[in-house]
Amino acid sequence: MNEILSASRFEVLLEARTLFTQRELAERLDYNPKQISRWEKRELEIPLAVVPALQRIIGGHNVASHGDSDFTFIDLFAGIGGIRLGFEAIGGRCVFTSEWDDYAQRTYRRNFGEDHPIAGDITKIDESDIPDHDVLLAGFPCQPFSLAGVSKKNALGRPHGFECTTQGTLFFDVQRIIAKKQPKAFLLENVKNLVSHDKGNTFRVIMDVLERQLGYTVKPMVVDGRRFVPQHRQRILLVGFREDVGFEWEELLATFPEVAGGPKLRSILHAENGSEKDGDQGRFLLPNGKVQPKYVLTDRLWAYLQGYAEKHRAAGNGFGCSVVGPDETSRTLSARYYKDGSEILIYRGKGKNPRRLTPRECARLMGYPETFEIPVSDMRAYKQFGNSVVVPLIEAVARGMKPGIMKLVQPDGERLAVANG
Template sequence: MTEFLTADRREVLARARELYTQKELAERLDYTAKQIGRWERGEVDVPAAIVPALQQVISDRAGYRDDHEADFTFIDLFAGIGGIRLGFEEAGGRCVFTSEWDKFAQKTYIENFGDDHGIHGDITKVDASEIPDHDVLLAGFPCQPFSLAGVSKKNALGRPHGFECTTQGTLFFDVQRIIAEKRPKAFLLENVKNLVSHDGGNTFRVIMEVLEKTLGYVVRPMVVDGRRFVPQHRQRILLVGFQQDVGFDWEKVLAKMPAVAEGPRLRSILHPEDGKEADVDDHRYIGADGKVQKKYTLTDRLWQYLQGYAEKHRQAGNGFGCSVVGPTDTSRTLSARYYKDGSEILISRGKRRNPRRLTPRECARLMGYPDTFRIPVSDTRAYKQFGNSVVVPLIAEVAAAMKPGIMHLVKGEPLQFELPQD
């Protein structure tokens, strides 16, 4: 009798595969990915002699936590700087795979989460079978129109086709193929509110048909305003999906959240400028006098330009205008273009002084990131990254609301969708 029974060896292999792709594991064990695939499929027994090496690569993984320390696993697609990950880690999840193509976003992500399983760049070049098994798929995928031309042509020729033909060439297709291959128990997809009306409603219709009819998931979409948690009007659509109906009800979830009108005000995220934050971010944003550095205040030329541009559009009835706000206000939506002129959110400095932009730290707070979140990139890159991110406490609330359904499907726990009281 060998030291490790066949079932034990498969269990160790399964744990290793949660942390590494077949290719990564093959490189570390000096085997081929094809051979590892045969072990996983049960075509060949996992050699007993390889088990110690498997255990070693598991223990070598920086930041690795045993399964009993994580309630469920998830993958982070189109990860950005990890806002969705933060929310699901707070709910007890462990990330086992990350994909993000932008090298500057990767830098911020690694700075804050480490490089325990690496970051895969272009998800279109990742084979779905190479992605570790996971309980929950997370994706803030970009919004792209779907071409109907190919489908119409196949209809005319009498050829069969599936939704793959409709979504092929879009980044949603990559979400689709990974769900089809890995069959996670649940998913959360995040996008801009306009996804519903994009391309005359065709985009959203196709997405829902793929998720519900082709993939067979129960999907509950909802547009939610992040203003419930941060002083920013930020509406995003969240698509919550489960393998079966577990009773997830958005109305009950929203009823547990703070009311939009009762959300925080900008004073909660602005630098107090009273000297208490002099050491924040190593003086990167605050000067020796305790005040926000002058570089964030608009120049006379830019401020005059923005006022003139706004007036021109007001006279034309277009409604464009830069937005100057103060501590008791909430802001417009922070966008990825904020670095250009900051016009959508300018902080008042009084009637005699030009307004200023938010600092990157204030942008991080406006998105609900903790002050412990590190910003290793330039201001320009930071503005883009936070403008493209999610409202972290909102995601954390949704993750907590999804967790009963996740745990029911993962471990058979009884369904209980009452969120914990404060």
């Protein structure tokens, strides 16, 4: 280990870190976020040549409340930060994060650093303690409004949706925060079934709260992530603005790739021909480039899944496993993928058992960058990516929202004042 860095260099770094996340500093310095983290932990000495660059970054920092960003946002029910990635890509800066799951927090911290503490249970956080922000982002929990969640709760005789005394009320935490902080815009994400749940009543209540009670212009749309990744994944996105800024889904969708022309699984699968180096230190690939044998289904599990599928086919049901090849598109990756992988099994050739996706392939299937780190077990990783969002879709929506956001963040009068010095 290198010698402990000098106090003066460390102080400059700390000052820069009060203004920027590890990822933001890494981009400005052309370093890896891991390197920034090791500097902060005093595991590595900060190169002397970096200090002037840090000082320039600090000196050129915009003293306005937005810092070096175009707008600020908060990340509620953050998961592993998929929505955050999309809005950071268009110039946003995260000022508050809430995520209750400890394992998701671990993945989030590893990839975003610790520019601010991650708040836990949002129901226990007073809205007055949340920083002011321009945009509220929330992928509020899907289970009470999903087909699987509703079926399970019905079978158990439990309430669901707005009658649920746990997750079903979490939408109202979004409501109280919007009511208190009055963000200029928001993006809410949920499963497609939110629209039809309880014969449409749940969705009507949500829209009534957002439009009539809170006074926002809200534009909902069900969008398929298949436009950006080789996965059929429909989610409802609710875009809201404090004023009508002219946002229209039809105009934005016209700029998206066509569904039929979306990428195929080949684009996310490990090459397995020796050309791909395992960036995860051999966790997913053998030295020869082949996927680790543990991801191939055992004879017993493969026989069970085939029998299960045949049983439901005979009964006229659509349940069963799905085996897909490199030139196809997969079903929706779910949080239960760790159990048997049945919804997305990769064909390995005639007479061979198929395999699960590796967690790295799941990350790619959701559009996460190759640099995104996976510090948790395979089981946890499958859950995290199955619960996440298609990152490039979120980024595309964020880009479509940005003109409206900036119209409210910097009204014409303010822009003129800035321009006139």
